[in-house]
Amino acid sequence: MCGRFTLTAPPDEIAALLALAELDPFPPRYNIAPTQPIPIVIGGQPERPGANLPNRAALIVRWGLIPSWVKDVKRFPLLINARAETVAEKNAFRGAMRYRRCLVPATGFYEWRRLGKAKSEPYFLRPADGRPFAFAGLMETYLGPDGSEIDTATIVTTAANRSLAPIHDRMPVVVAPRDHERWLDCRTNDPASVADILTGANDNFFEPVRVSDKVNKVANTGPDLQFPVEPEPAEDAGDPAGPVQPSLF
Template sequence: MCGRFSLTATPKELAEVFGLLDTEDFPARFNIAPTQPILVVLASERQRPGSNLPERRALLVRWGLTPSWVKDPRDFPLLINARAETAVGKASFKAAMRHRRVLIPASGFYEWHRPPKESGEPSQAYWIRPKNGGIVAFAGLMETWSSADGSEVDTAAILTTKANARIGDIHDRMPVVIGPEDFSRWLDCRTQEPRDVADLMVSADEDLFEVIAVSDQVNKVANTGPDLQTPVQPRLQPSPSKPKEPPTDQLSLF
């Protein structure tokens, strides 16, 4: 599961990595939480000058996907994650898997190692970032929900998959990461059906990320400063264990 992440890249850096023609200015964010606005990259209907590939544009959406068929979001779970293994068959995600795949830029994400309750040991937060720095792109799904009065809300979820061996010591799920060489294929919902991009929805290489223990300040949404990513001595070293499948990737709306 991915419940917090960070995006601290500049608009110029994002434009270079994702091939955006223009981006609006926005602040660095160190503790992005569900229901907050997140930046997504999607394929435009216009073609790039001198190319048969579509332009890409950036859009701010709410983190927490609401399918278009939902009548009242207050009565529907907040879908911040979608399981890559089953998303294509789930009513909440299958339309977005076919028609509205997006990229979600990130500088890294947070995860918690939670020991069994009977152990009495505290949980430990970790900041997980690319070893070489820079930006990664999470695979995402987008939906636009329309209310009865005609107003619209753009929403998105992050696709997750089984964690690789390194991150699996901390948690059994991780975001699906799309490499730059596959950006166009993932975003191409016109010719690439879900089965055509299924090979992209796998665990990231074990050498992509480094794992850094951080304080539990990240637990509070109100804490938003760069000190959240300051390394600390872990209170508990995670021990390798067999991944377990969680029952759901959903959170309550309230």
């Protein structure tokens, strides 16, 4: 799964990666959590006269997809991830997978390794080349009973590759730059024609870094969250712990 991620590259670097004509400034974020606003990129935008870039736009949405048919948001589970294996069939994601695919820029993500009854160990998974990348995402706009609109998104996950499997059995899908346009082009490409994108990154793409459990708390947002720490002794056991996720609202 993917329950926390980071976006610390400069806006101009993200704009270059995602072929955006413009991108509003944003501060580095070291502990992005569910329900928080995240940037995404969508395709299929109106043509710009004289433009030599793909027709894409950046939006700010809430992390945690709400399908358009939901009647009571407070009773609906927080959909921060969608499984690649079933995303084209699940009622919650089927429409977004067909018509509203997006890219979620990132510079890394956190995962927790559970070792029996021992305290879970947080790891920061960062790209070995140090460059930003994009997760496969899905977007949905929810229309509330009062007429308000909420743009929301989820991150697609798949089975972990061999290097990440010892930490967790799932990982977010990384869309290679060569596949950005194909993933975003929902008018031409149906879910079956982009299914090959929904696989794990190669085994050497991410390098795991054991980090402090300070990342468990949403309130901790500094760069020190990514500092390496030594693994805890095996005999140091306690209650299972993991990422402290905020409530739906």
